[in-house]
Amino acid sequence: MPGMTAIEEGTGEPLVACHACDALLFEPPAGVRRARCPRCGAVLTTERAGSLDGVLAAAVSTLALLGAAVALPFVSIDAAGRHSEASVLDAAIAAGGDARALTLAVFAAIVALPATRALALIWTLAPLRLGRPPAPFAREAFRLAVELRPWSMMEIFVIGVAVALVKVAGIAHVGFGAAFWIFVALAAIAFYEDAALCRRTVWRLIG
Numbered sequence: 001m002p003g004m005t006a007i008e009e010g011t012g013e014p015l016v017a018c019h020a021c022d023a024l025l026f027e028p029p030a031g032v033r034r035a036r037c038p039r040c041g042a043v044l045t046t047e048r049a050g051s052l053d054g055v056l057a058a059a060v061s062t063l064a065l066l067g068a069a070v071a072l073p074f075v076s077i078d079a080a081g082r083h084s085e086a087s088v089l090d091a092a093i094a095a096g097g098d099a100r101a102l103t104l105a106v107f108a109a110i111v112a113l114p115a116t117r118a119l120a121l122i123w124t125l126a127p128l129r130l131g132r133p134p135a136p137f138a139r140e141a142f143r144l145a146v147e148l149r150p151w152s153m154m155e156i157f158v159i160g161v162a163v164a165l166v167k168v169a170g171i172a173h174v175g176f177g178a179a180f181w182i183f184v185a186l187a188a189i190a191f192y193e194d195a196a197l198c199r200r201t202v203w204r205l206i207g
Contacts, residue, residue, distance in 0.1 A: 018042055030186035051196045052178040056129055058193040065182050066115050073177030075165065076084075087179060109153045114186070117152060124206065134206040142202055149194070155187035 031156055036042065062121035073085040088107065120141040127135045135141070158180070165174045 051198060052125055052129055054196045055121060055193055056125045056194070058100075058189050059118040059125070062118040062186060062189055062193075063113055063122075065186055066111055066118075068161045069182040069186070070111060072179040072182065075161075075177050076175040076177040078173040078175075085177060087177075106157065109151060110157045111182070113148050114152045114154060114190070117145045117148040120148070124202065128202075128205050138206045139203075142206060146199060152190065154183055154190060158183050158187050 018037040018040065021037060021038055021040040023039045025037065070087065070089045072087060074088050076083065076085045088111065096137070123135055124138045124142040124145065127133065161180065165176070
């Protein structure tokens with residue numbers, strides 16, 4: 001495939017392990033922008049012009065949008081002549097009893113963890129983008145960002161809420177608030193971030 005280089009074609013660089021199948025492979029030669037594992041085909045290196053800019057912009061956008069999503073109405077319900085709106089923060093505060101632990105866990109998965117990950121990415125990438133040495137604890141911050149990604153479940157939350165509200169629509173008029181659409185945008189940003197972020201490139205840049 002044009003532009004693809006099997007990482008086993010390296011030239012004596014240190015060995016690395018494929019994140020998908022654990023095959024031991026050579027680092028790709030300098031200048032290779034995209035490399036795949038020859039055993040399982042997993043993409044190991046994706047260097048594109050402006051990728052750091054894109055990931056950094058996505059992280060900053062995530063922080064800004066999360067702040068708005070917490071405060072703005074998430075859902076509105078009209079039933080029996082009464083109208084009510086609720087934000088994600090309202091739900092977290094209002095929950096009580098056995099539901100409180102579940103609500104706080106959901107709040108962490110869709111707000112706290114993505115915000116922490118965005119801050120870690122900004123801490124890691126901003127100095128690199130400005131042409132400065134890596135920030136203190138950049139390696140720890142980037143490792144945290146990588147480890148938090150599987151626990152950030154905005155896209156699953158959006159799908160689950162949409163399905164639940166469609167079912168509730170039979171007994172009440174349900175509307176999606178501004179915060180719901182912000183979470184849809186955040187899920188799209190997360191997908192873009194995953195596609196644009198080359199972990200090996202960042203590890204190399206921060207030493």
